[in-house]
Amino acid sequence: MGASILHITNGDSTTNYLKKLKFSGEFITWREMLCEGKTTTDVGSEAFWKNRFDFFKTSYKVSKQKFIDYTLKEYRNLCNKKSQKEIVLWFEYDLFCQINMIAVLSWLKRYRKGYHISLVCSGKVGKSKLMYALPELNEKQIQDHYKNRIELSQDDIEYADYIWQLYCSDSPLRLETVYKFNTNSPFKYLASAIEAHLKRYPSIENGLNSVENTILKTAVEKKPKSKKQFIGQLLKDEDVYGYGDLQYEYKINELRKLFHSFNPIRLTKMGKDVLENQINYYGQIRSDNSYLGGSKKYSFLYHNPSNKLLQITS
Template sequence: MAKTLHITNGDSFTAVLEKLNISGDIITWREMLCEGKTSNDVGSETFWRQRYEYLNRAYKITKDTFINKTLKEYRNLCNQKTQDEIVLWFEYDLFCQVNMIAMLSWLKKNRSDASIAIVCAGNEDASDKLYALTDLTQESLKNLYKNRVYLTKDDIEYGDYIWQLYCENNPIRLQNAIKQNKSQLSYLSKAMEAHIHRFPSLKNGLNELENKMLQKSIQQTLNSKEEIVHEMLKDQGVYGFGDIQFSKMATTLRPLFKSFNPVKLTKTGVNVAEAIENYYPIIRNDKEYLGGTPKYSFLFVEDGAQLLKL
């Protein structure tokens, strides 16, 4: 039996890892826990039911797809019980970091016997650029693996603690907890700060990324929804979102656009972008969750970067 179990952040990197000739079994974590409602008991019936309901509603993911892609791979993970070492291959961004702490929470409960290490891509050179695992050469990846970070019990406890807070309906507690990060999870605080910026702004009812989408639509000459999505993918900081997430965002904001071809805002869209009008009463949706928190139950106050409970 293999001595090492590798858990990757997605199919793209799994394909890369398979070519690296690093020994061990590979499990692909196929989830996007940064979106939709989450419960802290990773892998429970409630957890998977909530995840399926969200993915089906938001992205029309069918039950067959969910079972064959996500649940079968999760069951495969549950059957991996013999490896001495478990290596998590994740990245610096919010998308990856939320999945990573959910994984740490699960491992703490189910594989406390194993040694846990992380290979986390991000700052890889003297530049400000943050790298994805798939951006790196085979040599760089092997070097990252060689220098993988072995997590202490305290690191795992902290990752689990942040996951529990992420799944609570109290993001103010989460915001305070990430300021105390003394763990080896070095990208977690920045990612969670980005999460806090996903609550609607007090100024106009849209969050950081939604406002960025409107600003790009004003400042750049864009000719299609696909071009807006492409621009958001290029300039999203530490969110790590994919095209389907930005496409969904554009659809949500569609009433503020006069046209997508070319991209042009309505008068209300321009007023919202300039914080002359507040879009909160119109965009509010009680089914939208960020972790364990209804998205529209808190406002983000830019002055002081604080959350305000409604």
């Protein structure tokens, strides 16, 4: 029975942990970060992967060979796994994972219709206020999560695919109106992930989004001694996004003109003024090549007092 299960996990650390715990079945690791860069709805198509490689090459200087070895080969392995009629998805509560999860479900809807699909999703454990990643669960906790995994109906899969289609559209406004209204959704962390996603559009107040403002705020309040300590603090504090050190490195680099030094971490006067909403930095940071899902990041503004998005019309 075990061999007839295919596990699709959110990363190598989860895959390795499950193998160490002797979970039976075969494993595919979904190595993507679809919460960053432009996405299109046709997960797995040639155009989809070309678009993703262009993003990684431009933003993270990833070579074609590395992209093939790390991501595409594993995806091709997934395409070849057709014999297992039960598929178990292993994803976490944060934005990084939730966007990958709905993309995988969109792919499964198209290419694995009629298969038995279930979800293991980590986050809160019992009455704890802390959120846990899958490899942070002890053996009993992970076995309990697996035993209580959520069986996904066709309607659930359709809903995940619908949210994915909206995420990839050229406007986030529709997503803003629908994400919180499916109270029967089995994806209990998806609404908070989408909420975090919408706050990644630049704010009206100073032109920076929630993540960028947190970076400046952390620099001022925590006074890190080095960039390594700085990134460590951001990783610890900002778990709703699920970003890794490379992503924070990239985002800090985008804001480098607002930093006086990185050893120790100190903002320029302009950096402090931006943080205090005395200066709007939108004009200096704006880029036509910056996307969140399918929409241009700088074509919309987030209004914090009302938690609403506004479209910029030219």
